[in-house]
Amino acid sequence: MSEQPLVIIDELKIDVRLTRAKRLPIVDTATFDVKRGEIIGLIGESGSGKTMLCRSLVGTLHRRGAYIASGKLVFDGIDLVAAKGAQWSEIRGKQIGYVPQSALAGPNPVMLIGAQIEEAILQDKNFPKSKVKERAIELLNIVQIRRPEVVMHQYQHELSGGMKQRVMIACAIAQQPQLIVADEPTTGLDVTVQAEIMRLLLSIRAEFNTSIILVSHDLPLVNQICDDIVVMHAGTTVEKIPSKDITHAKHPYTRALYDSRIDLVEPKGKLTTINGQPPTVGSWPAGCRFSEWCNFVRDECRVPQTMPIIPLGPDHYTTCIRYTELDK
Amino acid sequence: MKLKSMSQRIRAWIARPGGVGIVSGIFMMLTLMILGLLVPLFGNRDDAFVGKPFAPPSFQYPFGLDQLGRDVFSRVFNAVGVDLGVAFLGVTIPLAIGTIVGIFLGLNRNKYFLSVIGSIIDGINAFPLLIIAIAALTYLGPGLKSVVIILSLTNWARYARISRTKAVVVTQQNYIEAAKTLGYPKWRIVLKHIAPNVSSETIAYALSDFILVITVVAGLSFLGLAARPPAAEWGSMIADGRNFIGNAWWIVIFPGIALCWAAVSLSFIVEGLSRRDRGV
Amino acid sequence: MQKGNQLTRKIIGRFLRAISVAFWVMVLSFVMIRVAPGDPASARLGPGAEKAAIEVLRKQLHLGGNPITQFFSYVNELIHGNLGVSLQDGVKVVDIINRTLPITIYLILLSTLCALIVSIPIGTYIGWSGKGSLVYGFRGLTAIFLATPNFFIAMVGILFFSVRHNWAPVFGYDNSFPQNLHYLWLPVAVNTIILSSVISRVLFSSVSETKDEEFVETGIIRGVGRRRFFWFYILKPSLAPTVVLLSYMMGTMLGATVILETVFSLPGIGRELVGAVLTSDYPVVQGILLYFGVITVLLSFIGDLIAYLLDRRVKI
Numbered sequence: 001m002s003e004q005p006l007v008i009i010d011e012l013k014i015d016v017r018l019t020r021a022k023r024l025p026i027v028d029t030a031t032f033d034v035k036r037g038e039i040i041g042l043i044g045e046s047g048s049g050k051t052m053l054c055r056s057l058v059g060t061l062h063r064r065g066a067y068i069a070s071g072k073l074v075f076d077g078i079d080l081v082a083a084k085g086a087q088w089s090e091i092r093g094k095q096i097g098y099v100p101q102s103a104l105a106g107p108n109p110v111m112l113i114g115a116q117i118e119e120a121i122l123q124d125k126n127f128p129k130s131k132v133k134e135r136a137i138e139l140l141n142i143v144q145i146r147r148p149e150v151v152m153h154q155y156q157h158e159l160s161g162g163m164k165q166r167v168m169i170a171c172a173i174a175q176q177p178q179l180i181v182a183d184e185p186t187t188g189l190d191v192t193v194q195a196e197i198m199r200l201l202l203s204i205r206a207e208f209n210t211s212i213i214l215v216s217h218d219l220p221l222v223n224q225i226c227d228d229i230v231v232m233h234a235g236t237t238v239e240k241i242p243s244k245d246i247t248h249a250k251h252p253y254t255r256a257l258y259d260s261r262i263d264l265v266e267p268k269g270k271l272t273t274i275n276g277q278p279p280t281v282g283s284w285p286a287g288c289r290f291s292e293w294c295n296f297v298r299d300e301c302r303v304p305q306t307m308p309i310i311p312l313g314p315d316h317y318t319t320c321i322r323y324t325e326l327d328k
Numbered sequence: 329m330k331l332k333s334m335s336q337r338i339r340a341w342i343a344r345p346g347g348v349g350i351v352s353g354i355f356m357m358l359t360l361m362i363l364g365l366l367v368p369l370f371g372n373r374d375d376a377f378v379g380k381p382f383a384p385p386s387f388q389y390p391f392g393l394d395q396l397g398r399d400v401f402s403r404v405f406n407a408v409g410v411d412l413g414v415a416f417l418g419v420t421i422p423l424a425i426g427t428i429v430g431i432f433l434g435l436n437r438n439k440y441f442l443s444v445i446g447s448i449i450d451g452i453n454a455f456p457l458l459i460i461a462i463a464a465l466t467y468l469g470p471g472l473k474s475v476v477i478i479l480s481l482t483n484w485a486r487y488a489r490i491s492r493t494k495a496v497v498v499t500q501q502n503y504i505e506a507a508k509t510l511g512y513p514k515w516r517i518v519l520k521h522i523a524p525n526v527s528s529e530t531i532a533y534a535l536s537d538f539i540l541v542i543t544v545v546a547g548l549s550f551l552g553l554a555a556r557p558p559a560a561e562w563g564s565m566i567a568d569g570r571n572f573i574g575n576a577w578w579i580v581i582f583p584g585i586a587l588c589w590a591a592v593s594l595s596f597i598v599e600g601l602s603r604r605d606r607g608v
Numbered sequence: 609m610q611k612g613n614q615l616t617r618k619i620i621g622r623f624l625r626a627i628s629v630a631f632w633v634m635v636l637s638f639v640m641i642r643v644a645p646g647d648p649a650s651a652r653l654g655p656g657a658e659k660a661a662i663e664v665l666r667k668q669l670h671l672g673g674n675p676i677t678q679f680f681s682y683v684n685e686l687i688h689g690n691l692g693v694s695l696q697d698g699v700k701v702v703d704i705i706n707r708t709l710p711i712t713i714y715l716i717l718l719s720t721l722c723a724l725i726v727s728i729p730i731g732t733y734i735g736w737s738g739k740g741s742l743v744y745g746f747r748g749l750t751a752i753f754l755a756t757p758n759f760f761i762a763m764v765g766i767l768f769f770s771v772r773h774n775w776a777p778v779f780g781y782d783n784s785f786p787q788n789l790h791y792l793w794l795p796v797a798v799n800t801i802i803l804s805s806v807i808s809r810v811l812f813s814s815v816s817e818t819k820d821e822e823f824v825e826t827g828i829i830r831g832v833g834r835r836r837f838f839w840f841y842i843l844k845p846s847l848a849p850t851v852v853l854l855s856y857m858m859g860t861m862l863g864a865t866v867i868l869e870t871v872f873s874l875p876g877i878g879r880e881l882v883g884a885v886l887t888s889d890y891p892v893v894q895g896i897l898l899y900f901g902v903i904t905v906l907l908s909f910i911g912d913l914i915a916y917l918l919d920r921r922v923k924i
Contacts (some may be wrong), residue, residue, distance in 0.1 A: 451632035458863035591755035
């Protein structure tokens with residue numbers, strides 16, 4: 001059992017329904033595994049489909065009119081592609097925790113912080129009501145919030161951005177999930193706060209052996225705490241690479257991201273070092289989708305094709321057919 | 329070829345958000361106005377006893393005859409000019425006054441002056457338009473002329489508030505600061521930058537206010553405080569027919585439909601424009 | 609600490625505003641009666657009235673003598689709760705208001721209650737589902753209701769329910785509880801149609817905004833139970849604008865009931881006002897106006913307060 005990865009994503013394709021007849025692919029295709037206790041950094045600019053990939057893991061694709069078109073999505077042996085309402089309510093929130101995008105949204109503005117944490121705790125129907133408060137404070141302590149008793153009686157707008165995100169993390173770990181999906185948990189926060197949140201995620205993993213999928217557009221930041229990095233570009237996972245090998249990336253896009261060491265600026269996604277606009281959803285080039293921006297491009301890259309997944313090691317693959325020539 | 333591209337362009341314009349609403353609203357309004365222009369000129373039968381009182385709608389009198397044997401059709405369209413005209417004055421005069429007062433207040437820095445004027449504006453706005461109009465009619469005496477005067481005296485406050493808020497926002501914009509540092513004269517800044525910005529906001533409000541004012545004028549006439557019998561006006565026609573609704577529904581229903589028609593066409597235009605503005 | 613201060617400051621501010629509205633009503637009615645063409649006293653009593661009678665009336669209306677001292681004596685009387693007496697029958701204005709206001713308030717509250725019951729499910733459902741055709745139909749229909757004057761809806765209602773079917777009386781009133789509903793249901797229904805068009809529209813747009821917020825997503829993922837989700841994640845975050853609008857609409861409702869009471873011959877304060885205007889009964893008009901002003905300011909304050917309690921993001 002422990003051999004089996006916690007999450008298996010295999011050639012996953014997600015489409016969004018535009019009209020009755022029109023479909024638009026937004027993830028095409030994603031492939032990677034998440035092992036137990038592993039932190040995966042999912043990197044990509046906006047429009048690369050990383051958020052949709054997260055939503056497929058928590059079963060809220062339909063809210064944006066999207067759905068899984070094909071491929072495999074397995075969590076802890078459960079087929080999530082076929083999962084229905086009742087099954088989802090057993091999985092999400094309980095086995096998969098979710099930390100939402102951007103600190104600006106954060107907790108529910110019309111509920112006290114305490115009420116929300118207690119709500120998260122009480123999703124376990126058997127949890128003794130008398131111990132809820134105690135547990136809530138315990139959770140707030142885990143996420144290193146000072147004076148949790150005070151924070152319990154506050155609303156979200158009274159908290160700082162970092163505090164809000166800590167609260168969201170506390171809610172996410174209330175049921176001790178096996179997996180936490182954190183969608184851009186630190187975007188828009190101060191650099192020091194970002195580092196604190198990252199450290200917090202690390203300590204949670206250390207304590208509960210939780211797997212974490214950490215979505216970000218900031219490769220250098222995420223690389224410091226992740227085991228593996230998965231890079232997404234134009235709906236495709238172009239490379240999976242252990243973070244210690246990041247300097248030897250085998251996909252030109254990963255290199256561009258890392259070498260520039262510059263944040264891909266959200267949300268408009270202007271690449272500073274990669275010339276031109278990133279490809280927009282629906283107008284992806286045939287063949288390699290990075291070909292138009294790539295310095296190593298050859299004619300064979302532009303041939304319409306699905307780029308092959310070329311394994312380079314146990315946790316390393318690339319989709320660049322010319323990876324051997326990158327270092328020349 | 330060129331013609332086709334023109335019609336295509338129009339179609340594309342309609343296809344954008346709110347297009348259907350705007351076009352149908354304008355179409356409805358134009359129909360009403362054209363009939364309101366033509367009926368009084370040709371075939372006007374707004375006299376007593378053109379036929380038997382309470383004659384139901386027929387081919388000859390499509391909207392029937394009222395209790396005095398007057399042709400409801402003619403009266404309904406005779407009233408177009410009165411209703412739309414009074415409402416038009418009742419919107420444009422306050423619009424002009426309110427916009428100017430608002431700009432003036434937005435530029436003024438005298439704290440005491442502002443708070444006094446502000447409290448007057450608040451005081452007026454605390455009342456619904458209908459109530460304040462009714463109250464003021466006590467002193468001026470009923471009549472359409474008084475209604476226009478009262479609307480001018482009271483409704484400006486709503487425009488002034490909108491205009492003032494916008495003027496304050498505009499004056500804080502960078503380009504105004506820049507214009508000031510460049511040493512442009514104040515009147516020029518007001519005319520070139522502030523007035524256009526502010527008036528686009530107040531005119532947008534005026535359009536939706538038009539609907540309100542039409543119903544207020546008709547409402548006042550219905551209460552017998554504005555147009556009074558025998559004047560052809562929708563509100564007073566409805567009030568007139570009220571007592572006979574049991575046996576002659578057409579006296580009430582047709583002026584009512586005309587009134588709705590006018591208000592609904594405007595509201596379609598307003599709705600369409602706001603949707604276009606928001607792009608949904 | 610700071611929050612409490614803010615709240616008290618707001619309450620004081622609203623109190624001052626109510627006073628200032630009342631003040632301007634006093635000033636305006638005091639000035640208007642002087643500025644209006646002709647002598648109101650002789651105009652009211654008609655030609656051929658005795659000089660002495662006119663003098664008495666002028667004194668009652670604070671018309672003679674120095675305007676400034678007159679104004680102070682007028683304000684002084686008002687502060688002591690003396691709103692004067694009706695010129696028509698000598699009844700105290702306060703008594704007239706006490707007799708007629710409850711009916712109007714009853715009418716307004718009943719319509720508001722009905723409107724909430726109707727519009728909350730409709731607005732929430734359409735906002736949440738966001739279905740194109742449904743939204744289109746909803747917007748069109750409410751736009752028509754909103755543009756239609758209430759007296760016309762009322763007349764159509766009378767035509768159908770009173771004339772054709774005799775389900776609702778056209779006039780009359782009974783003050784005791786279950787009987788009065790017989791007279792009130794049709795006016796309430798007319799009010800409800802208009803009010804629920806407004807409320808459901810605002811609720812619709814705020815629900816469709818709330819729907820896309822991140823915390824709603826989080827709530828779904830957390831697995832919050834259906835009823836709890838509906839209240840804490842959909843309705844409560846969307847209600848604040850609706851409540852603010854509702855309190856504002858209450859003032860407009862006062863205006864609407866003036867007409868409705870006339871249509872249905874209900875002995876409310878609105879019909880009293882119209883009657884007073886038509887007979888130039890100045891003290892009654894002033895008194896009713898004063899009440900209306902203070903009521904509107906108070907209501908808008910209550911609305912803001914409730915909105916704040918529902919959603920602390922609302923600035924108070």
